[in-house]
Amino acid sequence: xxxxxxxxxxLDEAIARAVRSIDVRxxxxxxxxxxSVNRIVAMDIRALMDNPPFDxxxxxxxxxxxxDTIGASPTNPVRLIVKGKIRPGELPDRVGVLxxxxxxxxxTGSFIPHGADAVIMYEDVVIGNGYIEVIKPVPQWANIxxxxxxxxxxxxxxxxxxxLKPWHLVAIASQGMDKVLVYEKLRFGIISIGDELIxxxxxxxxxxxYASTEYLVKTMxxxxxxxxxxxxxxxxxxxxxxxxxxxxAFNENDCVITIAGTSVSSQDxxxxxxxSHGYWVVRGIAxxxxxTTSLAIVNNKPLFLLSGNPVAAWVGIEAFIKPVIAGxxxxxxxxxxxxxxxxxxxxxxxxxxxxxxxxxxxxxSQGLMAEPYMIHGSSIISSLLKAHGYIVxxxxxxGYDEGEEVDVVLLNPL
Numbered sequence: 001x002x003x004x005x006x007x008x009x010x011l012d013e014a015i016a017r018a019v020r021s022i023d024v025r026x027x028x029x030x031x032x033x034x035x036s037v038n039r040i041v042a043m044d045i046r047a048l049m050d051n052p053p054f055d056x057x058x059x060x061x062x063x064x065x066x067x068d069t070i071g072a073s074p075t076n077p078v079r080l081i082v083k084g085k086i087r088p089g090e091l092p093d094r095v096g097v098l099x100x101x102x103x104x105x106x107x108t109g110s111f112i113p114h115g116a117d118a119v120i121m122y123e124d125v126v127i128g129n130g131y132i133e134v135i136k137p138v139p140q141w142a143n144i145x146x147x148x149x150x151x152x153x154x155x156x157x158x159x160x161x162x163x164l165k166p167w168h169l170v171a172i173a174s175q176g177m178d179k180v181l182v183y184e185k186l187r188f189g190i191i192s193i194g195d196e197l198i199x200x201x202x203x204x205x206x207x208x209x210y211a212s213t214e215y216l217v218k219t220m221x222x223x224x225x226x227x228x229x230x231x232x233x234x235x236x237x238x239x240x241x242x243x244x245x246x247x248x249a250f251n252e253n254d255c256v257i258t259i260a261g262t263s264v265s266s267q268d269x270x271x272x273x274x275x276s277h278g279y280w281v282v283r284g285i286a287x288x289x290x291x292t293t294s295l296a297i298v299n300n301k302p303l304f305l306l307s308g309n310p311v312a313a314w315v316g317i318e319a320f321i322k323p324v325i326a327g328x329x330x331x332x333x334x335x336x337x338x339x340x341x342x343x344x345x346x347x348x349x350x351x352x353x354x355x356x357x358x359x360x361x362x363x364x365s366q367g368l369m370a371e372p373y374m375i376h377g378s379s380i381i382s383s384l385l386k387a388h389g390y391i392v393x394x395x396x397x398x399g400y401d402e403g404e405e406v407d408v409v410l411l412n413p414l
Contacts, residue, residue, distance in 0.1 A: 008286040010395050011319060011354045018295050018320075019327035021281045022302045024254050026183040026329075033173060036164050038225020039182040040331055045158040048175045050148035055112040059143045062103040062125060062132055063116035066140040077126065077133035086110045103132055112144055119143035161330045163226060185228040186325065188221055189249030189256045190214055192234045193242065193270065194308065197260075199234065213259050213310045220317050224333075227325075239269050246273065250299045257321075260308030270305055274298065286395065288355040290315035295324075310381050315356050337410045339389070341370035347391070348399035358387035361414055370408055388412050 009017065028042040057063065064080060072078040084095040085105035095104050098115035106119060117140050124136040151157055157171045172180055197211040211234055221227045230253065235245045249256045258270050274280060278298035285293050293316035294305040304321055306313040326333050341361055349355045358373040370391065373383045389408040393399060400406055
């Protein structure tokens, strides 16, 4: 069997090719609102009623007719008779219709009494015994949240395929709903491959390494909220053992990821498995690090291949797997926080590759300065531990010069 990579596709091409090749159908389930954050909404959610459902006060103060306050000042106060109060949760009928020359005490969230068209705050009145003196005019509808100004009955408040955030839950709960229809979680099986790997907690022996990259892969996917992962352990470099593990993983999941076993050496058995059980969609990508990141289809399901080196695996997930998942599920992922910084030294790039360069950030009087991480290698874990973020150098760019302003995607706090 020939062993070569050939020409590597650019990242955008690889993502597009992958999205076209994957067909995942997720079932719909009812989820209680408390446990629905980061789940994917399965249908448009419409408002069942206006929000606010009635004209209500946005402040503590007095409901008035705005026209009664025209010309009011500390030297020319307008006296209004206080005819009662409306507490939050009380109906306005108890005080009747507000007439000229009258005021009603209200609180944040209170119904606005019939006839009132403004609320004046406590600090703009002098409170007397059964009356107030207005010392400042108030515009019409000031300090009133109008019925339906947020959204009206029938408006779409959350669109299908939205990844639910806390503010979406507020909108849904405001309509009296305590459950929501969401898609079931996308199930990923994860398998580590290599004779040299041993489990953390085992006694270290010569020539062995602790399997650690799976912790990064699993938690990066789990943290999305709409993915459920299952780890199948370490598989030796044995085609029969791999075949059994992958068959089990494919039967129990929508997608599978293998860690290591991705390169072109004779010891790497995953390519052999793919060529006898499925077909390649993307065999390597022009990204640095992580060029061995790949995708195949086996049993009509996606098999993602990641490097065993942690930094390369991180780039493979961040740059390839996450965008592919978003494209397949037709969702938008959370944007990454980005800051501007000035490079302290030149960084270069191999034309045709998209490079992800880790950087340190330093606060100076001239602004943020970015120092590229100078220890190279996709197995250098410290670059993820110590770097504040990374810069992306696109395929057609040879690099960035010292003193050039760049976008830094943040990873760790400054």
